[in-house]
Amino acid sequence: MIAKWKVVLFDLDGTLLDSEWFYYKAWRKALEHHGFPLQSDVWLNELAGTTDTQALELLRSKYGFETERETFFEEVRANVAQQHEEEAVPLMPGAADLLSFLHHRGITMAVVTSSKRPVTMYHLERNGIKHYFRLLVTRTEVQNPKPDPEPYNLCVAQLAVDRKDCLVLEDSVTGSTAATAAGLTCFGVQTHESIRKMLKADRTFDNLHEVREYLEAH
Structure with missing residues:
Protein backbone atom coordinates (compact mmCIF):
# COMPACT_ATOMS: atom_id res chain seq x y z
CA MET A 1 0.00 0.00 0.00
CA GLU A 87 36.21 -8.50 2.32
CA ALA A 88 33.14 -6.86 0.82
CA VAL A 89 30.73 -4.69 2.78
CA PRO A 90 27.33 -6.34 2.29
CA LEU A 91 23.85 -4.87 2.35
CA MET A 92 21.87 -5.06 5.56
CA PRO A 93 19.41 -7.97 5.72
CA GLY A 94 16.23 -7.00 3.91
CA ALA A 95 17.77 -3.99 2.10
CA ALA A 96 17.58 -5.39 -1.44
CA ASP A 97 14.01 -6.58 -0.91
CA LEU A 98 12.88 -3.23 0.52
CA LEU A 99 14.50 -1.25 -2.31
CA SER A 100 12.81 -3.44 -4.92
CA PHE A 101 9.48 -3.16 -3.09
CA LEU A 102 9.64 0.65 -3.03
CA HIS A 103 10.91 0.90 -6.60
CA HIS A 104 8.02 -1.13 -7.99
CA ARG A 105 5.58 1.15 -6.19
CA GLY A 106 7.04 4.27 -7.75
CA ILE A 107 8.53 5.64 -4.53
CA THR A 108 11.26 8.27 -4.95
CA MET A 109 14.40 7.27 -3.03
CA ALA A 110 17.53 9.13 -1.94
CA VAL A 111 20.57 8.51 0.27
CA VAL A 112 21.51 11.00 2.99
CA THR A 113 24.82 10.01 4.57
CA SER A 114 27.78 11.27 6.59
CA SER A 115 30.11 9.33 4.30
CA LYS A 116 31.87 11.29 1.56
CA ARG A 117 30.64 11.03 -2.03
CA PRO A 118 33.41 8.77 -3.44
CA VAL A 119 32.91 6.27 -0.59
CA THR A 120 29.13 6.39 -1.02
CA MET A 121 29.36 5.84 -4.78
CA TYR A 122 31.79 2.97 -4.29
CA HIS A 123 29.49 1.05 -1.95
CA LEU A 124 26.29 1.70 -3.90
CA GLU A 125 27.87 0.65 -7.18
CA ARG A 126 29.62 -2.39 -5.72
CA ASN A 127 26.32 -3.62 -4.28
CA GLY A 128 24.43 -2.83 -7.49
CA ILE A 129 21.87 -0.48 -5.94
CA LYS A 130 22.90 3.01 -7.09
CA HIS A 131 20.22 3.06 -9.80
CA TYR A 132 17.47 3.09 -7.18
CA PHE A 133 18.34 6.57 -5.92
CA ARG A 134 17.38 9.86 -7.54
CA LEU A 135 19.72 11.83 -5.29
CA LEU A 136 22.73 11.33 -3.03
CA VAL A 137 23.43 13.87 -0.28
CA THR A 138 26.81 13.09 1.27
CA ARG A 139 29.30 14.67 3.66
CA THR A 140 30.89 16.24 0.58
CA GLU A 141 27.88 18.48 -0.12
CA VAL A 142 27.17 19.94 3.32
CA GLN A 143 28.82 22.33 5.74
CA ASN A 144 27.15 20.84 8.82
CA PRO A 145 26.75 17.05 8.84
CA LYS A 146 24.32 15.06 10.98
CA PRO A 147 23.12 15.57 13.74
CA ASP A 148 22.56 18.96 12.13
CA PRO A 149 19.42 18.90 9.91
CA GLU A 150 21.28 20.46 6.95
CA PRO A 151 21.74 17.18 5.01
CA TYR A 152 18.03 16.39 5.18
CA ASN A 153 16.99 19.97 4.49
CA LEU A 154 19.24 19.97 1.42
CA CYS A 155 17.82 16.67 0.21
CA VAL A 156 14.20 17.81 0.54
CA ALA A 157 15.00 21.09 -1.23
CA GLN A 158 16.82 19.41 -4.13
CA LEU A 159 14.08 16.83 -4.61
CA ALA A 160 11.49 19.63 -4.41
CA VAL A 161 9.13 17.50 -2.30
CA ASP A 162 6.87 18.18 0.67
CA ARG A 163 8.27 17.15 4.05
CA LYS A 164 5.01 15.42 5.00
CA ASP A 165 5.50 13.07 2.05
CA CYS A 166 8.97 11.96 3.23
CA LEU A 167 9.96 9.00 5.39
CA VAL A 168 13.51 8.67 6.76
CA LEU A 169 15.17 5.39 7.77
CA GLU A 170 18.02 5.78 10.27
CA ASP A 171 19.94 3.48 12.63
CA SER A 172 21.78 5.96 14.88
CA VAL A 173 21.02 8.68 17.41
CA THR A 174 23.03 11.10 15.27
CA GLY A 175 21.00 10.39 12.16
CA SER A 176 17.59 10.22 13.79
CA THR A 177 18.31 13.53 15.54
CA ALA A 178 19.07 15.14 12.17
CA ALA A 179 15.92 13.76 10.56
CA THR A 180 13.55 14.85 13.30
CA ALA A 181 15.23 18.27 13.52
CA ALA A 182 14.43 18.65 9.81
CA GLY A 183 10.77 18.02 10.57
CA LEU A 184 10.66 14.61 8.88
CA THR A 185 9.01 11.37 9.93
CA CYS A 186 11.79 9.02 11.03
CA PHE A 187 11.72 5.26 11.46
CA GLY A 188 14.58 3.89 13.54
CA VAL A 189 15.97 0.57 12.31
CA GLN A 190 18.39 -0.95 14.80
CA THR A 191 19.07 -4.52 15.90
CA HIS A 192 20.64 -3.49 19.21
CA GLU A 193 17.84 -2.81 21.67
CA SER A 194 19.89 -0.44 23.85
CA ILE A 195 20.54 1.85 20.86
CA ARG A 196 17.04 1.42 19.46
CA LYS A 197 15.59 2.82 22.69
CA MET A 198 17.71 5.97 22.37
CA LEU A 199 16.70 6.81 18.80
CA LYS A 200 14.71 9.97 18.20
CA ALA A 201 12.24 8.17 15.97
CA ASP A 202 8.48 8.07 15.38
CA ARG A 203 8.57 4.28 15.27
CA THR A 204 11.34 1.70 15.64
CA PHE A 205 12.04 -1.64 14.01
CA ASP A 206 14.55 -4.42 14.53
CA ASN A 207 15.40 -4.77 10.83
CA LEU A 208 14.44 -3.77 7.28
CA HIS A 209 12.28 -6.86 6.83
CA GLU A 210 9.99 -5.47 9.52
CA VAL A 211 9.96 -2.06 7.81
CA ARG A 212 8.86 -3.61 4.53
CA GLU A 213 6.10 -5.59 6.27
CA TYR A 214 4.86 -2.44 8.00
CA LEU A 215 4.86 -0.37 4.81
CA GLU A 216 3.05 -3.10 2.90
CA ALA A 217 0.32 -3.21 5.54
CA HIS A 218 -0.02 0.58 5.87
Whole structure:
Protein backbone atom coordinates (compact mmCIF):
# COMPACT_ATOMS: atom_id res chain seq x y z
CA MET A 1 0.00 0.00 0.00
CA ILE A 2 2.45 2.69 1.29
CA ALA A 3 -0.06 5.43 0.50
CA LYS A 4 1.24 7.83 3.16
CA TRP A 5 4.73 8.49 1.80
CA LYS A 6 5.95 9.33 -1.68
CA VAL A 7 9.65 9.64 -0.78
CA VAL A 8 11.94 7.43 1.33
CA LEU A 9 15.32 8.79 2.43
CA PHE A 10 17.92 6.24 3.51
CA ASP A 11 20.92 6.60 5.75
CA LEU A 12 23.81 4.52 4.40
CA ASP A 13 26.10 3.01 7.05
CA GLY A 14 24.26 0.72 9.43
CA THR A 15 20.94 1.24 7.65
CA LEU A 16 21.51 0.14 4.05
CA LEU A 17 25.04 -1.18 4.49
CA ASP A 18 26.16 -3.66 7.12
CA SER A 19 29.28 -1.57 7.58
CA GLU A 20 29.48 -0.61 11.24
CA TRP A 21 31.68 -3.57 12.21
CA PHE A 22 33.78 -3.08 9.08
CA TYR A 23 34.67 0.47 10.13
CA TYR A 24 34.89 -0.49 13.79
CA LYS A 25 37.71 -2.91 12.96
CA ALA A 26 39.60 -0.22 11.03
CA TRP A 27 39.29 2.30 13.85
CA ARG A 28 40.07 -0.25 16.55
CA LYS A 29 43.31 -1.24 14.81
CA ALA A 30 44.41 2.39 14.39
CA LEU A 31 43.54 3.27 17.98
CA GLU A 32 45.32 0.21 19.35
CA HIS A 33 48.44 1.41 17.52
CA HIS A 34 48.17 4.54 19.70
CA GLY A 35 47.52 2.61 22.91
CA PHE A 36 43.77 3.22 23.08
CA PRO A 37 41.52 0.14 23.34
CA LEU A 38 38.23 0.87 21.54
CA GLN A 39 35.36 -1.12 23.02
CA SER A 40 32.53 -2.20 20.73
CA ASP A 41 29.86 -0.63 22.94
CA VAL A 42 31.57 2.76 22.69
CA TRP A 43 31.62 2.43 18.92
CA LEU A 44 27.97 1.44 18.66
CA ASN A 45 26.53 3.77 21.28
CA GLU A 46 28.66 6.87 20.75
CA LEU A 47 30.54 6.84 17.45
CA ALA A 48 28.29 5.07 14.94
CA GLY A 49 26.67 7.52 12.55
CA THR A 50 29.22 10.29 13.11
CA THR A 51 31.82 11.70 10.74
CA ASP A 52 35.50 10.87 11.27
CA THR A 53 36.10 14.36 12.66
CA GLN A 54 33.14 14.11 15.05
CA ALA A 55 34.30 10.69 16.25
CA LEU A 56 37.86 11.84 16.90
CA GLU A 57 36.64 14.94 18.73
CA LEU A 58 34.43 12.80 20.99
CA LEU A 59 37.35 10.49 21.78
CA ARG A 60 39.45 13.55 22.64
CA SER A 61 36.87 15.38 24.76
CA LYS A 62 35.36 12.40 26.59
CA TYR A 63 38.24 9.93 26.78
CA GLY A 64 41.31 12.16 26.54
CA PHE A 65 42.65 10.55 23.37
CA GLU A 66 45.18 12.85 21.72
CA THR A 67 46.88 12.32 18.37
CA GLU A 68 47.94 14.14 15.22
CA ARG A 69 44.68 14.29 13.30
CA GLU A 70 45.75 13.76 9.69
CA THR A 71 48.29 11.07 10.54
CA PHE A 72 45.64 9.16 12.45
CA PHE A 73 43.09 9.46 9.64
CA GLU A 74 45.70 8.18 7.18
CA GLU A 75 46.10 5.09 9.37
CA VAL A 76 42.33 4.55 9.43
CA ARG A 77 42.10 4.95 5.64
CA ALA A 78 44.95 2.50 5.15
CA ASN A 79 43.17 -0.05 7.34
CA VAL A 80 39.93 0.47 5.41
CA ALA A 81 41.72 0.02 2.08
CA GLN A 82 43.34 -3.20 3.28
CA GLN A 83 40.00 -4.55 4.51
CA HIS A 84 38.38 -3.74 1.15
CA GLU A 85 40.95 -6.03 -0.45
CA GLU A 86 39.98 -8.83 1.92
CA GLU A 87 36.21 -8.50 2.32
CA ALA A 88 33.14 -6.86 0.82
CA VAL A 89 30.73 -4.69 2.78
CA PRO A 90 27.33 -6.34 2.29
CA LEU A 91 23.85 -4.87 2.35
CA MET A 92 21.87 -5.06 5.56
CA PRO A 93 19.41 -7.97 5.72
CA GLY A 94 16.23 -7.00 3.91
CA ALA A 95 17.77 -3.99 2.10
CA ALA A 96 17.58 -5.39 -1.44
CA ASP A 97 14.01 -6.58 -0.91
CA LEU A 98 12.88 -3.23 0.52
CA LEU A 99 14.50 -1.25 -2.31
CA SER A 100 12.81 -3.44 -4.92
CA PHE A 101 9.48 -3.16 -3.09
CA LEU A 102 9.64 0.65 -3.03
CA HIS A 103 10.91 0.90 -6.60
CA HIS A 104 8.02 -1.13 -7.99
CA ARG A 105 5.58 1.15 -6.19
CA GLY A 106 7.04 4.27 -7.75
CA ILE A 107 8.53 5.64 -4.53
CA THR A 108 11.26 8.27 -4.95
CA MET A 109 14.40 7.27 -3.03
CA ALA A 110 17.53 9.13 -1.94
CA VAL A 111 20.57 8.51 0.27
CA VAL A 112 21.51 11.00 2.99
CA THR A 113 24.82 10.01 4.57
CA SER A 114 27.78 11.27 6.59
CA SER A 115 30.11 9.33 4.30
CA LYS A 116 31.87 11.29 1.56
CA ARG A 117 30.64 11.03 -2.03
CA PRO A 118 33.41 8.77 -3.44
CA VAL A 119 32.91 6.27 -0.59
CA THR A 120 29.13 6.39 -1.02
CA MET A 121 29.36 5.84 -4.78
CA TYR A 122 31.79 2.97 -4.29
CA HIS A 123 29.49 1.05 -1.95
CA LEU A 124 26.29 1.70 -3.90
CA GLU A 125 27.87 0.65 -7.18
CA ARG A 126 29.62 -2.39 -5.72
CA ASN A 127 26.32 -3.62 -4.28
CA GLY A 128 24.43 -2.83 -7.49
CA ILE A 129 21.87 -0.48 -5.94
CA LYS A 130 22.90 3.01 -7.09
CA HIS A 131 20.22 3.06 -9.80
CA TYR A 132 17.47 3.09 -7.18
CA PHE A 133 18.34 6.57 -5.92
CA ARG A 134 17.38 9.86 -7.54
CA LEU A 135 19.72 11.83 -5.29
CA LEU A 136 22.73 11.33 -3.03
CA VAL A 137 23.43 13.87 -0.28
CA THR A 138 26.81 13.09 1.27
CA ARG A 139 29.30 14.67 3.66
CA THR A 140 30.89 16.24 0.58
CA GLU A 141 27.88 18.48 -0.12
CA VAL A 142 27.17 19.94 3.32
CA GLN A 143 28.82 22.33 5.74
CA ASN A 144 27.15 20.84 8.82
CA PRO A 145 26.75 17.05 8.84
CA LYS A 146 24.32 15.06 10.98
CA PRO A 147 23.12 15.57 13.74
CA ASP A 148 22.56 18.96 12.13
CA PRO A 149 19.42 18.90 9.91
CA GLU A 150 21.28 20.46 6.95
CA PRO A 151 21.74 17.18 5.01
CA TYR A 152 18.03 16.39 5.18
CA ASN A 153 16.99 19.97 4.49
CA LEU A 154 19.24 19.97 1.42
CA CYS A 155 17.82 16.67 0.21
CA VAL A 156 14.20 17.81 0.54
CA ALA A 157 15.00 21.09 -1.23
CA GLN A 158 16.82 19.41 -4.13
CA LEU A 159 14.08 16.83 -4.61
CA ALA A 160 11.49 19.63 -4.41
CA VAL A 161 9.13 17.50 -2.30
CA ASP A 162 6.87 18.18 0.67
CA ARG A 163 8.27 17.15 4.05
CA LYS A 164 5.01 15.42 5.00
CA ASP A 165 5.50 13.07 2.05
CA CYS A 166 8.97 11.96 3.23
CA LEU A 167 9.96 9.00 5.39
CA VAL A 168 13.51 8.67 6.76
CA LEU A 169 15.17 5.39 7.77
CA GLU A 170 18.02 5.78 10.27
CA ASP A 171 19.94 3.48 12.63
CA SER A 172 21.78 5.96 14.88
CA VAL A 173 21.02 8.68 17.41
CA THR A 174 23.03 11.10 15.27
CA GLY A 175 21.00 10.39 12.16
CA SER A 176 17.59 10.22 13.79
CA THR A 177 18.31 13.53 15.54
CA ALA A 178 19.07 15.14 12.17
CA ALA A 179 15.92 13.76 10.56
CA THR A 180 13.55 14.85 13.30
CA ALA A 181 15.23 18.27 13.52
CA ALA A 182 14.43 18.65 9.81
CA GLY A 183 10.77 18.02 10.57
CA LEU A 184 10.66 14.61 8.88
CA THR A 185 9.01 11.37 9.93
CA CYS A 186 11.79 9.02 11.03
CA PHE A 187 11.72 5.26 11.46
CA GLY A 188 14.58 3.89 13.54
CA VAL A 189 15.97 0.57 12.31
CA GLN A 190 18.39 -0.95 14.80
CA THR A 191 19.07 -4.52 15.90
CA HIS A 192 20.64 -3.49 19.21
CA GLU A 193 17.84 -2.81 21.67
CA SER A 194 19.89 -0.44 23.85
CA ILE A 195 20.54 1.85 20.86
CA ARG A 196 17.04 1.42 19.46
CA LYS A 197 15.59 2.82 22.69
CA MET A 198 17.71 5.97 22.37
CA LEU A 199 16.70 6.81 18.80
CA LYS A 200 14.71 9.97 18.20
CA ALA A 201 12.24 8.17 15.97
CA ASP A 202 8.48 8.07 15.38
CA ARG A 203 8.57 4.28 15.27
CA THR A 204 11.34 1.70 15.64
CA PHE A 205 12.04 -1.64 14.01
CA ASP A 206 14.55 -4.42 14.53
CA ASN A 207 15.40 -4.77 10.83
CA LEU A 208 14.44 -3.77 7.28
CA HIS A 209 12.28 -6.86 6.83
CA GLU A 210 9.99 -5.47 9.52
CA VAL A 211 9.96 -2.06 7.81
CA ARG A 212 8.86 -3.61 4.53
CA GLU A 213 6.10 -5.59 6.27
CA TYR A 214 4.86 -2.44 8.00
CA LEU A 215 4.86 -0.37 4.81
CA GLU A 216 3.05 -3.10 2.90
CA ALA A 217 0.32 -3.21 5.54
CA HIS A 218 -0.02 0.58 5.87
